[in-house]
Amino acid sequence: MANNDKDEQALNDYLDGNSALSQRYRESGLVEPPSHLDEKILSAATQSTRHSAQNTKFVLRQPRWVKPVSIAAIITLSISLVVTMQQQTGKPLVPELADGFNGQVLSDGSVMSKSSMINEPLSVMRDDAMKQQQQTLLNTAPATSGAIIPGKKENILAVPKSAATSSPMKSKLSGEKTSPQVLEKRIESKSQTAGSMFTEMDTNRGIENDNRTSLIEAELLKIKKICEEGELARAKQAYEDFTKHNPGINADYAKKILGNTVYHRLIN
Amino acid sequence: MDKELSDECLMLNYAKGDAAAFELLYRKHKGTVYRYMFRLCHNEAIAEELFQELWMKLIKARGNYIASAKFTTYLYKMAHHLFIDHYRKQNVRIIEDSLIDVDEIKTAGGSINDPENQLHSSRSLDKITEILATLPREQREVFLLREETGMTVTEIAGVVGINNEAVKSRLRYAIAKLRAGLSDE
Numbered sequence: 497m498a499n500n501d502k503d504e505q506a507l508n509d510y511l512d513g514n515s516a517l518s519q520r521y522r523e524s525g526l527v528e529p530p531s532h533l534d535e536k537i538l539s540a541a542t543q544s545t546r547h548s549a550q551n552t553k554f555v556l557r558q559p560r561w562v563k564p565v566s567i568a569a570i571i572t573l574s575i576s577l578v579v580t581m582q583q584q585t586g587k588p589l590v591p592e593l594a595d596g597f598n599g600q601v602l603s604d605g606s607v608m609s610k611s612s613m614i615n616e617p618l619s620v621m622r623d624d625a626m627k628q629q630q631q632t633l634l635n636t637a638p639a640t641s642g643a644i645i646p647g648k649k650e651n652i653l654a655v656p657k658s659a660a661t662s663s664p665m666k667s668k669l670s671g672e673k674t675s676p677q678v679l680e681k682r683i684e685s686k687s688q689t690a691g692s693m694f695t696e697m698d699t700n701r702g703i704e705n706d707n708r709t710s711l712i713e714a715e716l717l718k719i720k721k722i723c724e725e726g727e728l729a730r731a732k733q734a735y736e737d738f739t740k741h742n743p744g745i746n747a748d749y750a751k752k753i754l755g756n757t758v759y760h761r762l763i764n
Numbered sequence: 765m766d767k768e769l770s771d772e773c774l775m776l777n778y779a780k781g782d783a784a785a786f787e788l789l790y791r792k793h794k795g796t797v798y799r800y801m802f803r804l805c806h807n808e809a810i811a812e813e814l815f816q817e818l819w820m821k822l823i824k825a826r827g828n829y830i831a832s833a834k835f836t837t838y839l840y841k842m843a844h845h846l847f848i849d850h851y852r853k854q855n856v857r858i859i860e861d862s863l864i865d866v867d868e869i870k871t872a873g874g875s876i877n878d879p880e881n882q883l884h885s886s887r888s889l890d891k892i893t894e895i896l897a898t899l900p901r902e903q904r905e906v907f908l909l910r911e912e913t914g915m916t917v918t919e920i921a922g923v924v925g926i927n928n929e930a931v932k933s934r935l936r937y938a939i940a941k942l943r944a945g946l947s948d949e
Contacts (some may be wrong), residue, residue, distance in 0.1 A: 506943065511912075511917070518944055521911050524892055529798040529815055537819045541778070541786040544823050658814045673787075 714744060716753040723758045735762045771835030779826040786826075790819065792835070796912040797843060803846060803908055806897055816849060818843050835914055840923045844905070851901075885891070895945035903938040906931055 509515050716737055722732035739745065751759040769777070769785075771792070775783035797818065802811040821842060830836070895902055902924075909920045921931045 503936050503940050506939050507932060510935070510939050512916060515939070517939060517946070518911060520892055527799050528795050532814065533812060533816055534794065537790060537816060537823075538787055540820060541790070541823050542783040544826075545778075545781045545783045545786075630788055649916065 499615060596755055681703045712745065715742075716750060719762070720758050721763060723754075732762055772831040775826070775835055776831060779829050786823070789835075793839060795898045797839065799848070800840070800843065800908050800912050803893070803896065804901070804905060805850075807882065810850065814846050818846055821846070824873050834919070835844070836915070837922050838917055840909060840913065840915075844923055844925075874919075891946060895942050898945075899938055901940060906934045907942075908937040910935065 506515075510517060586737065719731050719734045719738060722734060769788075771789060774789045778789065794815075798811065798815050800907045801814050801818075802808065804815070805811055818839075822839070852915040884898070896907070899907070905924065906920050909915050909923060917928050917935075921928050924931065
């Protein structure tokens, strides 16, 4: 117990700075680090500050050219991309985007909204594309390639210039009736001209349907002509053969092509 | 007259790139730090290695320095951790190392100013360092921190990472052993 108090007292004296022990320790000499260490450490400290100053300068200088060059590169790439796409498609891309346009301008000047483009069935859109293509071809077709009709698919037909005077378009517009000979010629040449007209469109199935519809229409018109010429029996026979070969033909459609009177004469 | 800057200000100035501030700081603390290292490990080569490593570490970490505590606490805490790391790496019992070579200390710069006291002092040096070397590392460290830096018990506790009572206890044992050893002279 007495020892503990003695130690405690010694500690307190030592902490107060009144200890002979501390005095003796301080007299023990001042050992210093070697001078080569001083030089090494001080030079390292100086070099470190120089390096950091250089790094700071580099960091501050970096954005001066990096940012403008990056922006210029992005702008150049964007413009070149737009120009290239415009050249490839042949359609202006920028005005539609710049005006906040949400739809598509069709070749006839009409406008299709974006929402309607989305909601429109693919087949309808394809029809519209075909109509546009047909219109373009009609307006720009050379003399030898005949003409095409916009509108009904079954009327799409092209004929040589020799038969162009009786083209469905013109006959429709002028009310002129198409002769069976002209139709036959048209049917013969149709596959060649139509094929060349729609090579750019992915509408092979549509072309086949168009061909078939045109053939049926031509056949019915031929029967109608025979009937109108007074050869009713021959016309009836031809109509029977026609219905046998085309069992799926709608009566309303046949009536529409033949006309009400002729149709009733043929079936009675 | 220029007002003397505190250690914390000097360190912050150095962090901003003032190399002269570091030099002032270094010259102020190099002796105490070196003696702390040297008398803690009793090996000149290791002491020099740890001393250099400490200051290099301080140079590298200058950007992260925050003057939240006294600079000496920050510095000696770093020194303490370096010593502990070294101690663990080497897996040596420093306490059991050979006793300090007095001649080595003398050649390392341990000059004594008063020639009349040279004999007495060298005897004291011999004795006190011999006894100090026999102390457990923990007791030796708190004694050295107190003697070399003049830190309070709380500050020593902060450096070593123990509570105040533990510091007092270690100091009490160290003082008792040193006094007992010196009284045998």
